[in-house]
Amino acid sequence: MAEGLRERKKRQTKQRISDIATGLFLEHGFVAVTVADVAEAADVSVNTVYNYFPVKEDLFLDRGEAVVDRLSGYVRGRRAGESAAAAVLRELRSDVEGVSPSIGLFTGWADFMKVITDAHGLRSRLWEIQQEALDRLTKTLAEETKADEGDPMPGLIAGQLSWVHGTLMAWIGDEMTKRREPGEVSRDALVLLDEMEDLLGDKVLNYAVRDDG
Incomplete structure (x- = not known):
C-alpha cells in the first residue's frame, strides 16, 4: 500500500x-x-x-522497533529448505559484507556508543530492547514451527540465535570504539561469524527448516 x-x-x-x-x-x-x-x-x-x-x-534509540523485529524478520523471510539459523546467519553475513551501519559499521559508532554508556537510562532501554527482541523471536519460532504450548525448543533456539547476534554486535562495537576502519572490522567480523556457526549444534542449525513446497 x-x-x-x-x-x-x-x-x-x-x-x-x-x-x-x-x-x-x-x-x-x-x-x-x-x-x-x-x-x-x-x-x-x-x-x-x-x-x-x-x-x-x-x-x-529511535530504531528500537527495527532491532526488536530484526531476527524475527530474518526467520519469517527464510527461503525454502532454509532453517531459522541459516537465514539469520545469511542475513548477518550480508549486513557485515555490506558494511551496514545498522550493525554498527560506521565511522561515528564510537561517539554514538559513548552517549549510551554515559547514560543509565539509555543503557536500561537498550537492555529492554534486547529482551523484547528475544521474546519476539521465541514467539516467532513457536508460530513458524507450530510448537505445542510449553515446548521449550523455540526459547532455546531463540537464545542461541540471540547469542550469535548479540556477540557479533558487541564485538563490532568494541572494535569500532577503537576507531578502526569499518571495512577492516567487517572482514574480521566475517571470521567471527564462521567461528560462531561452528559452535552451533545440529539441532540449532536444522531447526525450523521451511518446507520446499
Whole structure:
C-alpha cells in the first residue's frame, strides 16, 4: 500500500526530530539535553515531541522497533529448505559484507556508543530492547514451527540465535570504539561469524527448516 501524504509528513517529522535530538545528544550528552531543548531546536512543541517519542530514550534509540523485529524478520523471510539459523546467519553475513551501519559499521559508532554508556537510562532501554527482541523471536519460532504450548525448543533456539547476534554486535562495537576502519572490522567480523556457526549444534542449525513446497 502506497504511503499517503499525511503518513509521509508524520514520518518525516518524526525522523527530523530524532535527527536533531541525536545531534544534540552527541554534542552535549544525553543527560544534559532536555526534551524542551529538543523541541526548541526542532521548532515544535514539547507535546509534539512526546507524541512521537513517549520516552526521552527513544529519541536516541529511535530504531528500537527495527532491532526488536530484526531476527524475527530474518526467520519469517527464510527461503525454502532454509532453517531459522541459516537465514539469520545469511542475513548477518550480508549486513557485515555490506558494511551496514545498522550493525554498527560506521565511522561515528564510537561517539554514538559513548552517549549510551554515559547514560543509565539509555543503557536500561537498550537492555529492554534486547529482551523484547528475544521474546519476539521465541514467539516467532513457536508460530513458524507450530510448537505445542510449553515446548521449550523455540526459547532455546531463540537464545542461541540471540547469542550469535548479540556477540557479533558487541564485538563490532568494541572494535569500532577503537576507531578502526569499518571495512577492516567487517572482514574480521566475517571470521567471527564462521567461528560462531561452528559452535552451533545440529539441532540449532536444522531447526525450523521451511518446507520446499
